[in-house]
Amino acid sequence: MSILTESGIGSMHICFYGAGSMAEAIARGLIGEELVAPGKISMLNRSNAERLGELHERYGVQTVLQGSTNDAYLKGADIIFLAMKPKDAAEAISAIAPLLSPNQLIVSVIAGLSISSLEKLLGSSQPIVRTMPNTSSTIGLGATGISYSDHVTPQQRLVTEVMFQSIGLNAVVEEALQDSVVGVSGSGPAYIYFVMEAMMKAAAELGLDDKTAKDLVVQTVLGAAQMVKQTGESPEELRRKVTSPNGTTQAAIEKMTELGLPEAIVKGMKRSSERAAEIGADIERSIG
Template identity: 85%
Template sequence: MTILTETGIATMRICFFGAGSMAEAIARGLIHEKLVDPAKISMLNRSNEARLAELHERYGVTTVLQGSSNDTYLQEADIIFLAMKPKDAAGAISEIAPLLHTKQLIVSVIAGLSIASMEKLLGGDQPIVRTMPNTSSTIGLGATGISYSSKVTPQQRLISEAMFQSIGITAVVEEPLQDSVTGVSGSGPAYVYFVMEAMLKAAEELGLEPDMAKELVVQTVLGAAQMVKQTGESPEELRRKVTSPNGTTQAAIETMTEAGLPEAIVKGMKRSSERAAEIGAVIERSIAE
């Protein structure tokens, strides 16, 4: 924590442009880990005052309802999170660009928006951090891919990683790999939920009551993930250990393999990564027009 204190993060003002669930998750992490006082965090949106009132009441963050304007919060911030929807990103960033200065650190959580596109919209001189968190960040168990522009300093890197480590783990990657991060961890929670849905359906078809089925499935998934984490063994090794020759697990795995489950998962993850690139291309075209 000494190194973090030396970065001065506790004295910095942080502004979230966009006040959705991901912005809330990050703000909550910063507050919970005591990296920043809530009063130094401002959260902005276009018009939803009820949402702003809720965030102020829940966390003690500031909003336009506490007196200052969006413009003032943006101008006074040391760190600005771009957390608007991808379809609104180009227009919104262009609007706020004249308010910003080059000493501010820009952190994007917008899927598909490249550093080059942000530099074009902002003028090219700002330090920019591109990130890809996932929804598990809302409970402090997120996984976030992080990439940096050439203007980001070592101190700003330390600050960026500390902020996202407050909501889970981080992986620093070269920017072209951000689409891969999207395919693996960005969309990843949904894959697990999808498998859980199928397990719940099967459990009910096997005669278990819905509540009991849910409890068993949730604990099974939780336990399996913790086994991988705590033992350090690979999923393949752990699977082999519980797959007795000619036993029940082997019968299930063989049936799932014959049905194409492994290939379907790989194809789906690759398609997610491709789709991230497509979304980015649409945003870049809108900027070029």
């Protein structure tokens, strides 16, 4: 029996409450990997009919513009993705709580919102999955941290992991480590973009035109990531292989180390994780 058949996901109805870029990325993955038919996916938002029209036209998903209601989509869903903005989450989740039934799987992609907070807002023993995808999910190369409440069944775990595999890699972690996931992969793409910005600036100062600089930097980053992935060697091992004694790479690494680049990256990632915890605490206070 295949994992898709075992999960039963193809027969399920999935509702996205929130129709932003992350919800779109996940829906695109489900449809593109032929896990769920577009007609079994509904996408809701509070007022942006133009956005809903775009999503229906692009993917064939269902919205209120196709004649049903938000309440009907929520009640009829096997899986409900909570994908609204954090500032709107508490009010919106409390409002839909009376519509839900105990067997519906709730999947949150809301940064900082804990499982215990969701349980308070929902007021019931729903099976809840807390996730932290990143923006690379929009091209199917995401990295997602997944944590489960005690009420999630083995079959629901399987379904969850099948869904997130459609947009990249996932890692099941204890919920206490979700803030660490934010610091590593949630904010991670921006760190790489930041380094790429600096590399392109340096390339321009070294005399290369903008297009050439961008092409070289992009290919260099892509190639380096693929080398780590395909060879199975650690970044440290690969760096040593290309760092000849007294050569150009050693000169660059020594200067970057002298100026504190490794320490800055470590401290920055830790600060991202700390900020995730602060945002979570703010949400907890607003609910409490």
